Amino acid sequence: MTATPAVSVTLDLLAATPPYEQVRAQLAGHIRAGALQPGDKLPVVRALAADLGVATNTVARAYRELEAGGLVTTRRRVGTIVQAGSGSEVEPALLAQAKAFARSARVAGLSDDETIDLVRGALSASGG
Template identity: 50%
Template sequence: MDITIDAGSATPPYEQVRLRIAALAAAGSLAAGEKLPPVRALAAELGLAANTVARAYRELELAGLVETRGRLGTVVTARAAGTSAQAQKAAQAYADEVTGLGVPPERALDLVRAALGL
């Protein structure tokens, strides 16, 4: 999978993984129903802790972009494959802005949920 972690970035590694998988799905590089690598395998490939990749997968699942099917693995949903590149750019811009302001990730997500009326 085409994911590169920038250790010098203000964006946490789990968020970099999450954003990249979402962007790959939105661009069509990951099709709906395509299986993602197991957490441990991707973590080893990226030089990250398994919990870091697991958090990225959980965040993607909470957003409805992937679905975990137990022992069958984690797959990309149709919703993820339909996410526009423009929406991904807007999300990245928001993430960069709130990170620069020192807003913790959970609080940033709370702000988005409130803005969306969720």
């Protein structure tokens, strides 16, 4: 048995965000945070759709959006893989701060949407 924690995607079907966007955003987050490295293979569309209990089109659209954003590339026979240079070259210190913030938000009992709203608010306040 492996003790390595696995990378996962969580879907909230009651959330206002469309399911494909939830999948896209989380995969993009994993890629930017380095949890998914260049060359890593994403699951086959049908398999991930089955695991999440959604239509294959939902996952296929998320993959298409990721490909359009230059984060992954799809090749016949190989599948969908994380593209080299797709990460935003985040500094380790910044990444650690992001993780610490996510943990603090969890401890504070904030939902994912509330946490993201908080970040958006902070970005707006800083003039971004």
